[in-house]
Every structure is written in structure tokens, then in C-alpha cells.
Amino acid sequence: MDFNGSSGSPEEPKKGRSKAPKKTKESVLKQKSPAEFFAENKNIAGFDNPGKSLYTTVRELVENSLDSAESISELPVIEITIEEISKSKFNTMIGLIDRERVDEELYDDFESAKAREKRLAKEARNQEIQAKNAALGKKLKEPASSKGAKGRGEASFFRVTCKDNGRGMPYDDIPNMFGRVLSGTKYGLKQTRGKFGLGAKMALIWSKMSTGLPIEIASSMKGQNYISFCRLDIDIHRNIPHVHLHEKRENKSEWHGAEIQVIIEGNWTTYRSKILHYMRQMAVITPYAQFLFKFISDMADKNVTIRFARRTDVMPPVPLETKHHPSAVDLLLIKRLIAETSKQNLLQFLQHEFVKIGKAYAERLIEEMGPDFSPKMTVKNLSSQQIVRIHQLFRQAKFDDPSGDCLSPAGEYNLRLGIIKELQPDMVATYAGSPQVFEGHPFIVEAGISLGGKDVKQGLNIFRFANRIPLLFEQGADVVTRTALKRINWNNYKINQVQDKIGVFVSIVSTKIPFKGTGKEYIGDDITEIASAVKSAIQQCCNQLKSKIVKKLQDRERQDRKRNLTRYIPDASRAVMDVLNEMAGHESKRQRYRGEDAELVRKIASQDLTEVTFRENLAQYVEQVDYEMALEYATQSGVNDEPREDIYLNALESSEKSMDFHSPVFVFRLIL
Numbered sequence: 197m198d199f200n201g202s203s204g205s206p207e208e209p210k211k212g213r214s215k216a217p218k219k220t221k222e223s224v225l226k227q228k229s230p231a232e233f234f235a236e237n238k239n240i241a242g243f244d245n246p247g248k249s250l251y252t253t254v255r256e257l258v259e260n261s262l263d264s265a266e267s268i269s270e271l272p273v274i275e276i277t278i279e280e281i282s283k284s285k286f287n288t289m290i291g292l293i294d295r296e297r298v299d300e301e302l303y304d305d306f307e308s309a310k311a312r313e314k315r316l317a318k319e320a321r322n323q324e325i326q327a328k329n330a331a332l333g334k335k336l337k338e339p340a341s342s343k344g345a346k347g348r349g350e351a352s353f354f355r356v357t358c359k360d361n362g363r364g365m366p367y368d369d370i371p372n373m374f375g376r377v378l379s380g381t382k383y384g385l386k387q388t389r390g391k392f393g394l395g396a397k398m399a400l401i402w403s404k405m406s407t408g409l410p411i412e413i414a415s416s417m418k419g420q421n422y423i424s425f426c427r428l429d430i431d432i433h434r435n436i437p438h439v440h441l442h443e444k445r446e447n448k449s450e451w452h453g454a455e456i457q458v459i460i461e462g463n464w465t466t467y468r469s470k471i472l473h474y475m476r477q478m479a480v481i482t483p484y485a486q487f488l489f490k491f492i493s494d495m496a497d498k499n500v501t502i503r504f505a506r507r508t509d510v511m512p513p514v515p516l517e518t519k520h521h522p523s524a525v526d527l528l529l530i531k532r533l534i535a536e537t538s539k540q541n542l543l544q545f546l547q548h549e550f551v552k553i554g555k556a557y558a559e560r561l562i563e564e565m566g567p568d569f570s571p572k573m574t575v576k577n578l579s580s581q582q583i584v585r586i587h588q589l590f591r592q593a594k595f596d597d598p599s600g601d602c603l604s605p606a607g608e609y610n611l612r613l614g615i616i617k618e619l620q621p622d623m624v625a626t627y628a629g630s631p632q633v634f635e636g637h638p639f640i641v642e643a644g645i646s647l648g649g650k651d652v653k654q655g656l657n658i659f660r661f662a663n664r665i666p667l668l669f670e671q672g673a674d675v676v677t678r679t680a681l682k683r684i685n686w687n688n689y690k691i692n693q694v695q696d697k698i699g700v701f702v703s704i705v706s707t708k709i710p711f712k713g714t715g716k717e718y719i720g721d722d723i724t725e726i727a728s729a730v731k732s733a734i735q736q737c738c739n740q741l742k743s744k745i746v747k748k749l750q751d752r753e754r755q756d757r758k759r760n761l762t763r764y765i766p767d768a769s770r771a772v773m774d775v776l777n778e779m780a781g782h783e784s785k786r787q788r789y790r791g792e793d794a795e796l797v798r799k800i801a802s803q804d805l806t807e808v809t810f811r812e813n814l815a816q817y818v819e820q821v822d823y824e825m826a827l828e829y830a831t832q833s834g835v836n837d838e839p840r841e842d843i844y845l846n847a848l849e850s851s852e853k854s855m856d857f858h859s860p861v862f863v864f865r866l867i868l
């Protein structure tokens with residue numbers, strides 16, 4: 197869909213300034229194209245500064261690739277490469293001669309000899325303080341990063357490439373898909389990662405603003421014997437693609453998918469960890485995808501290669517496009533649906549363009565609308581007032597909730613697998629809620645709680661996902677953070693909120709994610725339905741963990757008790773034997789005992805019972821008591837009934853041909 201309402205040749209100028217109303221001399225009225233607007237307000241789309249822009253570019257490209265592969269039910273294979281381009285290399289690329297500085301004082305990072313002296317003295321003082329503190333065992337503060345001198349520093353350039361095995365794009369659509377802001381294929385009512393028709397264009401706008409270089413797209417669809425190649429940039433004022441090269445190339449390897457390449461200014465140093473976190477979290481929520489992430493630079497020690505291997509072939513079902521729920525439409529939307537419908541009369545329109553309106557219910561609604569409505573009336577002839585009446589009734593009438601069938605949650609199995617694969621926790625519990633509704637939109641909340649694991653800090657580590665996208669920014673106000681911090685009493689579940697390493701994973705999917713703020717980065721805390729679904733999903737996980745933790749604690753207590761008893765056996769045996777030896781020492785003393793006691797004393801005297809046998813018997817007894825206690829606990833807590841789950845892990849290297857035989861308790865792999 198195209199917000200400009202244009203579908204003609206992309207190269208042809210159609211809208212924007214050229215079509216602005218004629219201005220009189222006094223008029224101050226101006227128009228802006230959507231591309232211009234977003235270029236001027238790029239923070240809205242997550243392009244706040246070079247570092248964040250690098251992060252958002254990666255994110256937009258990866259998410260487009262995932263959407264694309266999943267739309268054809270293909271297990272995603274995605275390669276993302278960030279290549280650092282030095283300034284001189286960049287200058288060569290654009291044909292600019294690298295010039296040495298002549299007038300040093302002209303530069304923003306120029307530092308006078310006096311200022312340099314002052315800075316170095318300050319740095320030396322700081323180092324001294326740090327050394328003193330270190331000697332006193334005090335916690336060291338990160339030294340304020342000394343950039344040498346003031347200044348904005350050198351710009352860094354990066355070539356970002358993302359290659360996938362997805363659906364690809366039709367040859368003719370590519371220029372508009374990448375060169376016209378607010379055009380995309382994901383505007384319908386459907387759960388998708390992308391929605392606005394903006395992300396890829398923003399990467400291009402940023403490249404245009406920072407390097408002036410075009411974007412390159414290579415793509416092929418299944419069965420196409422050619423690769424569509426397109427190099428283009430965007431005419432920001434007119435919001436139309438400016439195509440440099442658009443041609444068909446040979447597709448020898450029968451490849452399908454897309455490869456997008458863009459050269460932008462960025463900052464790897466400040467956003468490295470965010471980008472790697474993003475990739476890692478994406479691997480958690482998408483364990484059926486294979487990601488290869490590479491950072492390449494001239495300095496080999498900066499290079500990074502991370503392969504996030506596919507660990508399951510189980511892919512969530514493709515989300516389905518659904519119709520609007522009557523309680524979630526506004527006047528404008530009803531008018532648009534009327535304009536677009538293929539249905540003739542009001543009855544058919546209500547029945548077919550909305551969910552949860554059956555024929556009988558549509559008839560009752562029309563009856564209720566009043567005497568100037570009838571089932572057979574032509575829907576396109578409805579007056580504005582009549583449409584308002586329909587809208588009012590939609591807001592007041594009762595409708596069944598939409599079902600969650602159109603949604604595609606990650607799935608409890610995938611979430612658990614993702615958590616285990618990336619964090620290797622000591623314990624994990626997951627829960628998938630049933631579909632619920634807010635403002636006429638279905639949503640599903642899934643959660644996972646883990647304890648322990650690698651690269652997890654003490655306290656709460658929150659991982660948020662919306663429509664299977666990791667959300668990394670603006671965490672504080674998010675519904676998940678607030679719920680985990682304020683509404684869960686972790687003590688109740690024997691979890692120590694400060695000391696334990698707690699992973700909180702919450703994934704929300706919906707046909708509409710109610711993002712707050714400008715950056716599509718957090719979900720507000722004010723939608724009660726979502727807030728309570730998040731709370732209950734976390735609690736369900738905590739309950740599962742609690743029984744595991746209690747069992748573990750009891751196990752530990754038992755082991756401690758056994759260890760303590762065992763530790764005292766030698767002393768206790770020796771002490772008792774001393775007494776017994778004393779009793780059996782003299783014939784005259786032995787005479788005093790009768791029955792069992794006499795027998796015992798006799799055995800001591802004849803050395804039939806020694807300290808060693810006594811010690812052995814005691815050890816055996818402790819063992820038996822321990823066993824009986826374990827058995828008693830198992831019967832009480834029904835440990836044997838604990839649900840078991842099969843988890844099938846794929847081999848890290850899938851190059852070997854093999855066949856897996858799954859049994860309830862093991863997987864047998866036959867290498868062919």
C-alpha cells in the first residue's frame with residue numbers, strides 16, 4: 197500500500213513540492229513530503245545518532261529478512277555483515293582525494309599546548325587517585341573517557357549487508373519498496389515485525405544524509421531464473437525513488453531471497469554491545485533461524501564472527517491476515533472499508549468485512565440502526581451521518597472477542613529452547629497464556645523465567661519481545677519491567693530478587709502492539725488487560741520454579757544432614773567404644789550385665805565387635821535413613837509425576853548427513 201496513493205511508474209515525479217498549491221506572494225504555507233519529514237525527524241524511527249542509526253539499520257534489515265523467510269515458511273538463514281570502512285577508503289570510494297590537515301587550529305579537535313598540558317596533568321592526578329583507591333581495596337570508578345581533546349571526532353563509515361533466503365521481491369516493486377517512504381506490503385491487519393513501510397527507507401535516507409551513497413538490492417523470487425538488481429537512492433523532496441541502475445542478472449544457483457547493502461555513518465564502539473545483545477536476543481526468540489553475524493575491520497583484533505546455530509526445525513505457523521473487529525474500528529477506517537469493499541449491500545458488508553458479525557447478528561444490528569437502514573441498501577451510498585450511526589452502534593454493541601487464531605506466538609517450546617541455548621541456565625520455567633483481547637485486538641503473552649546461566653548478572657535481567665522482535669531501549673517504563681519490579685513478590689517463590697541471577701523473558705504478539713513513545717521500543721503499562729496477562733504469565737513460571745527450588749532446597753538439606761551425620765561417625769564410634777571397652781575391661785565388671793547387655797559386653801571382650809564394625813554399622817544406618825527420607829519426599833511431592841518434555845536439539849554442524857531416531861528418553865543419531 198502506498199500512502200501517496202500513487203501506483204504509477206516510480207521514476208516519474210508525481211507528488212511532493214511539484215504539486216504544491218500555487219502560492220501567493222504573501223503566503224507562508226509550505227508542504228513537506230513524508231521522506232522530508234522523516235529525514236528531519238529521524239529520531240522518530242530510531243536514527244537518533246550515528247551509533248543508534250547503525251543499530252537500527254541492522255535491526256530493520258534483519259527483521260525484514262525474517263518476515264520475508266517466514267512468509268514462505270522457509271527456515272530463515274540470515275547473514276549480516278558490518279564492514280568498517282576507513283575514511284581514506286571511503287574517500288577513494290567516492291572519488292575524493294584525502295587531504296592532510298594544514299591549518300590545525302581550524303579543526304574542532306584542535307588543542308592548544310596549554311590545554312594539552314592541563315589535560316595531561318588532570319589525567320595524571322586521576323590516575324594517582326585510582327592507584328591509591330586500588331591499594332586501599334576501594335571499588336574503582338570507570339575513569340572518565342579521555343578523548344584527548346574536545347571534538348566530534350572522525351566519522352566512521354560502515355557497509356551493512358543483510359542476505360536472506362526469503363520470498364524476495366518482484367522486479368518492478370523494488371524501487372518503490374526502498375525508495376518511497378510509507379510504502380510496504382505489511383499494512384493489513386496481521387501480526388508482522390514490520391508495519392509502517394518505513395524502516396528500509398530510513399536506512400537509505402540515513403545513508404543519503406551521512407555518506408550520499410545509494411542502496412543496492414539484489415533479489416530473486418522462487419522459480420525466477422534471474423536476479424533483480426537495483427541501485428537507487430531517494431528523492432527526498434518528492435518522496436520518490438531515484439533509480440541509478442535496475443537490471444536483471446543471471447541466477448545460476450537458483451537462489452531466492454534478498455541481499456541489501458547500504459553504506460552509512462555509524463559508531464561501532466558505542467553500539468557494539470547493543471547490536472550483539474540484539475542478535476543474541478533474536479536468537480533466543482527465533483531458535484529456528486540461523487544467523488551469521490560478522491563485523492569486519494582493518495584491525496583484525498576488532499573482528500567479530502558469531503554464528504547463532506539453528507536448534508530446532510519447529511517454526512511457528514505463518515500469522516494470518518484477519519479482518520477488523522467491530523469494536524476496534526474508527527470512522528475513518530469504516531469509510532475506507534466501504535470504499536474498498538467488493539460487497540454490494542450493507543448486510544453483506546457487515547458480514548464479510550468484520551470478524552464476529554454473523555448473518556443473524558448483522559440483521560439485528562441493521563434493525564437497531566433505525567428506519568433509514570435496510571439490509572439490502574447499497575453500502576457505497578451510505579451518507580456520512582449513516583456511517584456515524586454505524587460507528588456509534590459498533591462502540592456500544594456487544595461482540596464476541598476476536599480469536600487468537602490469526603496470531604503466531606513463538607511457542608513455549610521455542611522460547612524454552614532459545615533460553616536454554618543462549619543462557620544455559622540452572623533452571624527454567626515457561627508458560628504460554630491463552631489469547632486475550634484489548635481494544636478489539638487479540639494478543640498472546642508467553643513468558644519464561646530462568647535462574648543462573650552464563651552472562652547473566654545478579655538480580656533481574658529483563659528480555660522483552662513484541663511480535664518476536666527484541667526490545668532493547670526505553671526499558672524503564674515498559675509493562676514487563678514494571679510488572680517484574682513492582683508486582684511480583686519474588687520472595688514468595690523462594691527467589692532472591694537481589695542475589696539470584698534471574699532471567700525474565702516476556703513475549704507479546706498481537707495484530708496491534710500498543711507501542712508507547714516514538715521509537716517502537718516499549719509497551720506502556722496502562723493497558724490493564726496486557727499488564728495483568730504479563731503478571732499472570734510471570735507468576736505461572738514462578739510457581740513452576742518454586743516447586744523445583746523447594747525440592748532442590750530439601751535435597752540440599754538432606755545432603756547436609758547426611759554429610760553432618762557421616763562426619764560425626766568416627767568420633768561417635770570412638771567415644772561409644774571407649775565406654776564399651778571400659779565396661780568390658782574386667783571380668784568382675786562383665787559379671788554385672790545380663791541378657792542383651794551381657795552379649796554386647798562379651799562381643800567387645802572377644803573383639804567380635806570392634807570400632808571398625810561399629811563405624812560401618814552406623815554408616816549403613818545413616819545411608820538407610822537418608823534413603824527413606826528421599827523416598828518419603830518423593831511420594832509426598834509426586835516427583836515421579838513431574839511432566840517430562842522431549843527436547844530435540846539439532847546438530848551444530850549440519851553438514852553431515854544423518855538421521856535421528858527419537859525415543860521418549862534419548863535421541864539416537866545415525867551418521868550416513
Ligand SMILES: Nc1ncnc2c1ncn2[C@@H]1O[C@H](COP(=O)(O)OP(=O)(O)OP(=O)(O)O)[C@@H](O)[C@H]1O
Nearest residue numbers: 260264373380381390391392393394395396397454
Ligand atoms: N529482505 C526482504 N525480502 C523481501 N521483501 C522485503 C525485504 N526487505 C524489504 N522488503 C519489502 O519492502 C517493504 C518495505 O520495507 P520497510 O522496511 O521499509 O517497511 P516494513 O518492513 O513494511 O515496515 P517497518 O517500517 O515497520 O519495518 C516491505 O514491506 C517488504 O515488502
